[in-house]
Amino acid sequence: MDASIQAKVNEWLNGSYDEATKEEIKRLEKDSPDELADAFYRNLEFGTGGLRGIMGVGTNRMNKYTVGMATQGFANYLRKTYGDKPVKVAIGHDSRNNSRFFAETTANVFAANGIEVFLFEALRPTPELSFAIRTLGCQAGVVCTASHNPKEYNGYKAYWSDGGQLVPPHDKNVIREVEAISSVADVKFTGGESRISIIGKDTDEAYIKMVKGLSVYPEVISKQHDLKIVYTPIHGTGITLVPDVLKAYGFTNVSIVEEQATPDGNFPTVAYPNPEESEAMSIGLKKAKSIDADILAGTDPDADRVGVGVKNHKGEWVLMNGNQTAVLAFAYAIEARKKKGLAQPNDMVIKTIVTSEMIDEVARQNEITCYNVLTGFKWIAELLKEKEGKENYVIGGEESFGLMIGDQVRDKDAVAAVALLCEMAAYEKEQGRTLYDKLIELYIQYGFYLEHLISITKKGMRGQEEIAEMMQGYRNNPPAAINGSPVVQLLDYQLQVGKNLKTGESWDITLPKSNVLQFILEDGTKISARPSGTEPKIKFYFSVNTKLAAKDQFDATYAELENRIKGIITDMKLK
Ligand SMILES: O=P([O-])(O)O[C@H]1O[C@H](COP(=O)(O)O)[C@@H](O)[C@H](O)[C@H]1O
Ligand SMILES: [Mg+2]
Numbered sequence: 001m002d003a004s005i006q007a008k009v010n011e012w013l014n015g016s017y018d019e020a021t022k023e024e025i026k027r028l029e030k031d032s033p034d035e036l037a038d039a040f041y042r043n044l045e046f047g048t049g050g051l052r053g054i055m056g057v058g059t060n061r062m063n064k065y066t067v068g069m070a071t072q073g074f075a076n077y078l079r080k081t082y083g084d085k086p087v088k089v090a091i092g093h094d095s096r097n098n099s100r101f102f103a104e105t106t107a108n109v110f111a112a113n114g115i116e117v118f119l120f121e122a123l124r125p126t127p128e129l130s131f132a133i134r135t136l137g138c139q140a141g142v143v144c145t146a147s148h149n150p151k152e153y154n155g156y157k158a159y160w161s162d163g164g165q166l167v168p169p170h171d172k173n174v175i176r177e178v179e180a181i182s183s184v185a186d187v188k189f190t191g192g193e194s195r196i197s198i199i200g201k202d203t204d205e206a207y208i209k210m211v212k213g214l215s216v217y218p219e220v221i222s223k224q225h226d227l228k229i230v231y232t233p234i235h236g237t238g239i240t241l242v243p244d245v246l247k248a249y250g251f252t253n254v255s256i257v258e259e260q261a262t263p264d265g266n267f268p269t270v271a272y273p274n275p276e277e278s279e280a281m282s283i284g285l286k287k288a289k290s291i292d293a294d295i296l297a298g299t300d301p302d303a304d305r306v307g308v309g310v311k312n313h314k315g316e317w318v319l320m321n322g323n324q325t326a327v328l329a330f331a332y333a334i335e336a337r338k339k340k341g342l343a344q345p346n347d348m349v350i351k352t353i354v355t356s357e358m359i360d361e362v363a364r365q366n367e368i369t370c371y372n373v374l375t376g377f378k379w380i381a382e383l384l385k386e387k388e389g390k391e392n393y394v395i396g397g398e399e400s401f402g403l404m405i406g407d408q409v410r411d412k413d414a415v416a417a418v419a420l421l422c423e424m425a426a427y428e429k430e431q432g433r434t435l436y437d438k439l440i441e442l443y444i445q446y447g448f449y450l451e452h453l454i455s456i457t458k459k460g461m462r463g464q465e466e467i468a469e470m471m472q473g474y475r476n477n478p479p480a481a482i483n484g485s486p487v488v489q490l491l492d493y494q495l496q497v498g499k500n501l502k503t504g505e506s507w508d509i510t511l512p513k514s515n516v517l518q519f520i521l522e523d524g525t526k527i528s529a530r531p532s533g534t535e536p537k538i539k540f541y542f543s544v545n546t547k548l549a550a551k552d553q554f555d556a557t558y559a560e561l562e563n564r565i566k567g568i569i570t571d572m573k574l575k
Helices: 003-014 019-031 033-040 064-082 099-112 126-135 170-180 201-212 218-223 242-249 278-290 322-339 358-365 377-387 414-430 435-446 460-476 551-571
Strands: 050-054 088-093 116-120 140-144 153-160 196-199 229-232 254-256 295-299 306-311 317-319 347-352 369-373 392-398 402-405 448-457 485-492 497-500 506-508 517-521 526-531 537-546
Touching: 003 019, 003 033, 019 033, 033 460, 050 064, 064 099, 064 140, 064 153, 064 170, 088 099, 088 126, 099 116, 099 140, 099 153, 099 196, 116 126, 126 140, 126 153, 126 201, 126 414, 153 170, 201 242, 201 414, 218 414, 229 242, 229 278, 242 254, 242 414, 278 295, 278 306, 278 317, 295 414, 306 322, 306 414, 306 435, 322 347, 322 358, 322 392, 322 402, 322 414, 322 435, 322 448, 347 358, 347 377, 358 369, 358 435, 369 377, 377 392, 377 402, 402 414, 414 435, 435 448, 435 551, 448 551, 460 517, 460 526, 460 537, 537 551
Parallel strands: 088 116, 088 140, 116 196, 229 254, 229 295, 347 369, 347 392
Antiparallel strands: 050 153, 140 153, 295 306, 306 317, 392 402, 448 537, 485 497, 485 517, 497 506, 517 526, 526 537
């Protein structure tokens, strides 16, 4: 084993760690040295969504000690930032195995450092934590969750006073404080229990009231109150709020997917508790079909991602991808504001650079500013904060099933999104059509954009190197053409440079550095590649577009765009 890894292993074997941890390290030394190396070769890092890792012993794993160290560093940073002023934090968690334990550990460490803690009485959706930070006037917050990752993972989403996840300089500063802790013996695990208060029902009520206030057409819901809704929380936290929110909106015909209704960290019915995966939505889909529902909605374990199923123009059930849902939601928010006379000249929307450009087009045609930020909802929250008081935030979202409506929550909110999407379905039903029919209309109006995502999983130390090599390969030898269409622009977000390959002209990219490459082809196709910041994956995003003249050409045009995507995937040797 590499000497630096061995040194870390020894530190754990000889330091203030519990016996069970030491025993497990010894077992791994004997039985699985590779696994041991993977558990210690690096420290868990703050990625797109905070800390995320497999649960187990080691510096590269989620356990009492890595959570304790992260919290001690966070507490030290809060102390440095606020000096002697009182500091308050809110803490939540999801349904994962150990999430409650990690949340209590986090609460105890903050409290032992003299910080006042509001700990949720039990599991709650992530967006409610963001809301609680703001309403309780906290300086920071944490949710113990690994979101939609498989069951062996857990994580630590860290928040600042605005209710958004940590962005620079705070993320780097917290990490610096964590790294400055020389020994786990310096983590204060106990000693401040009286500073912990339990929160729950009051915050739930305030949150539900706030979400109800986001409804644009309550009068339509009164008419369509019996819209047939099927909802699955996929064994997660959504069950604690989504049914109540739908009730508050006035919906009376909601069926819960019983098999997935109970919060369970083993996610017994799915391999990936991620509404992006059709498997996670399949039981819900079956139920929706069997009762001839109007809409199916599913949320991930921490209820910030939403997946939607509807009937298409042929009456067949389809699961929409995150771009389709986002296009519909943005168009609804923008159009409804106009129709209701609420639109303001400084209205704006925010999306990420890997999310469909159809949204930019919707915004352009409606004369609304559309900002593009890096992947990660924290960047949407960050920009909103920067524009606060100057511009009017309407909606934000990203292709990975995330939407944020209104500005009372500063992270993606699947609870509010389910309510809004059901309202949208009711609105369309009132006009005698489904959300899918509406989507086709939007394609005719704004251009037909079709997107597809491929994620290639490459686990462990070697996997990470391979992903880095792939990115470097594209960077060093960018393709001249893909699937027969010349690459006309190359955007490198790491080097912060965009280049027109035809004219040689180049420009600065003003977003923070990030390992993302984008190829723009002559035919309008956009291909993005980036390593995931939450899972051991490299992600490729494909977006193709064309015009759609009329509804009766939808199927043929869809097939044509699908073929283009297939051609690209084959040409790039990704399958
Ligand atoms: O995991 P969640 O639902 O909290 O979501 C997090 O991860 C997603 C995937 O990120 P990546 O592509 O880097 O894996 C991001 O799009 C999202 O903004 C972030 O909040
Ligand atoms: Mg999530």
